[in-house]
Amino acid sequence: RVQREYANVLVSRPSPGVALITLNRPKALNALNAAHFQDISDAMKEADEDASVGAIILTGSERAFAAGADIKEMKDKSFAEAYTANFLADWEVITKLKKPVIAAVSGYALGGGLELALQADILLAAPSAQLGQPEVNLGVIPGGGGTQRLAHLIGKSRAMELVLTGRIIGADEAERWGIGRVVREGSVVDEAVKVASDIASKGRIAVNAGKEAGLRFEKRLFHALFSTKDQKEGMAAFAEKRRAEWTHS
Numbered sequence: 001r002v003q004r005e006y007a008n009v010l011v012s013r014p015s016p017g018v019a020l021i022t023l024n025r026p027k028a029l030n031a032l033n034a035a036h037f038q039d040i041s042d043a044m045k046e047a048d049e050d051a052s053v054g055a056i057i058l059t060g061s062e063r064a065f066a067a068g069a070d071i072k073e074m075k076d077k078s079f080a081e082a083y084t085a086n087f088l089a090d091w092e093v094i095t096k097l098k099k100p101v102i103a104a105v106s107g108y109a110l111g112g113g114l115e116l117a118l119q120a121d122i123l124l125a126a127p128s129a130q131l132g133q134p135e136v137n138l139g140v141i142p143g144g145g146g147t148q149r150l151a152h153l154i155g156k157s158r159a160m161e162l163v164l165t166g167r168i169i170g171a172d173e174a175e176r177w178g179i180g181r182v183v184r185e186g187s188v189v190d191e192a193v194k195v196a197s198d199i200a201s202k203g204r205i206a207v208n209a210g211k212e213a214g215l216r217f218e219k220r221l222f223h224a225l226f227s228t229k230d231q232k233e234g235m236a237a238f239a240e241k242r243r244a245e246w247t248h249s
């Protein structure tokens with residue numbers, strides 16, 4: 001299998017079964033413009049579809065995981081443009097992958113950068129990590145799921161403090177609040193490779209099910225219900241314009 005080349009991300013296989021995707025737009029502190037995000041998205045999907053991959057790591061540089069959406073690129077957008085193109089809708093890419101994703105965060109993970117990391121299944125942070133949602137300082141709000149994912153993870157009060165003040169927190173405070181784990185010894189990427197290798201060594205079905213038990217649980221239960229008599233009866237009754245006779249089976 002030939003590995004595709006990307007202009008704004010590096011892809012490697014640091015260990016069997018592990019795909020490492022490194023954001024690589026260093027001059028802009030990995031700010032995410034459209035071309036960068038397309039590369040991230042394509043590289044993640046490529047790894048997800050590769051049968052030899054069991055887990056995916058997303059990382060940035062020592063200085064920045066990602067400093068957010070590219071402010072220079074979006075600054076002149078009108079409401080109509082943002083709304084019509086559904087700007088940022090494709091940022092949910094990580095949540096749609098089947099394989100587990102580990103975010104290995106060093107340096108700045110701000111705005112859309114933090115929102116990207118928060119989509120990962122596991123977040124590992126270096127002591128240098130600086131996390132925040134500074135959008136309020138730009139006259140906007142998080143647009144990549146930050147308000148909701150943070151509230152879910154650290155509770156409403158802390159999430160609102162971050163979103164409404166734009167305060168940037170360090171790795172220790174983030175860990176105390178429940179955003180991932182700080183890797184204090186050695187490199188955060190090396191630790192991510194260890195965790196990813198461990199995951200890649202397990203049975204894929206169980207790993208997939210473990211991941212799905214979160215966000216996709218609802219959908220899978222929905223699918224499972226198609227094995228019940230009640231589903232057949234309920235839908236048949238609707239189609240035949242009559243009351244359903246439930247047998248609870």
Ligand code: CAA
Pocket residue numbers: 027028029031032067068069070071072073088108110111112113115134135138141142143144
């Ligand atoms: N967009 C575009 N360019 C960015 C950027 C961003 N989000 N973050 C950094 N850069 C660029 C800088 O403009 C600078 O470019 P030049 O060398 O061409 O001037 C380069 O990266 C290096 O940055 P600094 O010189 O600013 O580096 P610093 O060490 O002094 O500061 C920083 C680092 C505190 C991260 C600062 O760059 C900063 O505040 N960046 C913006 C962070 C931010 O507001 N992110 C949220 C964006 S909005 C968003 O993400 C919306 C959403 O919800 C999806």
